[in-house]
Amino acid sequence: MSSHALNIPHGPTRSAHLLQRTAAEWRASGDDLLLFAYGSLIWRPDFDYAQALPARVLGFHRVLRMRSRTNRGSPQEPGLVLALVSGGSCRGLVYRVPRAAGEGVLVQLWDREMPNGVYEPRWLNCETPAGRQRALAFTLSRQSPSWTGPLREPELLHIFRHARGRYGTTLDYLLRTVQGLREHGIRDAELERQAHLAARHGLCAPP
Template sequence: MHHPPDIEALLRDLRQRFGPRRALWVFGYASLIWRPEFDAEECRPARVQGWHRALRMRSHINRGTPERPGLVFALLSGGACRGEVHRLPTGNAEAELHRLWSREMPTGVYTPRWLPCHTPTGMVPALAFTLSRRHQACLAPLDDVAMLDVLRHARGRYGTTLDYLLQTAEALRTRGIRDREIERLVALAGRHRLLPPTEAS
């Protein structure tokens, strides 16, 4: 059984690899962009190589239920991904990291990694929450019929999968980040009249 590292182990790894005074950065690629729930002293656009954003992680609570699972984005191996890096406040970084850990890792579904993130002012190692393709929560790519069924019906404690997709699409659009698959999925939802009036107009 896979046991992800705890916060203390991650911080030891960061400081051993990059130095004791290295700032703590977090890479956001979906909801961590538009709902970070932690204080950041700095944000930069960033790109990671070797990983990509994919709407393939099953959600039984936040965006769906066990009876009708929803989907959320995950960072899967392969390709590249543009998003944002957030620098946690120097004097309170570890406390903010604990808050983030409580949000992202209650079930240990992710594999947290320090990934090199390329920003306009240089590379920073940032904590990223990745998903193993072998994890049971990682679904094979859905065809459009199956995806539309999820977008029509999946709803969890934080709302629908469709809302989550649209919020992520809007956050990327306002930051000038192109994600062709997200744009395709939004267009698919539009063709099938799933979009709210403000999105469809």
């Protein structure tokens, strides 16, 4: 199964097309719904699941380099959220959602993660203690207008001070992710560096 980019501008129409395509791919598999969590889904899944396994994805890594104008920022003060981009590897969790609940969970996830259709949903191979499993993950193209590329420290600090969206601030999102990853034995060096940067400038307690 695969979800490739649609040649439709970002927005609700593209999001709806991607949901339709992803749901059809999942239904065709005949399996439970498997989801790869690498950011806020680790510490706030907001859905019931039958199993959670530690997992590692090869070929993608986690970065705080996606503009957020809804969830963790606004059009006036865009924030940042995490994305999976190509290259490297990423440790996280794979959730198994029973098939009977899968449709509802997908719709719920789309409302939360895909209000503007920016992510590229993909089925990725995940290495878990139960073997290789294929799970849905939200990735980002470096060609996306929401991709920031590397950010200088003054830019990050401005965002940490000012960006707030419907789910709270970018800084709170970063700190909660660092803590959530640690609770599963995962230390992300770049996210830890960013959290310590905020602490050095008095924006939060040391993580």
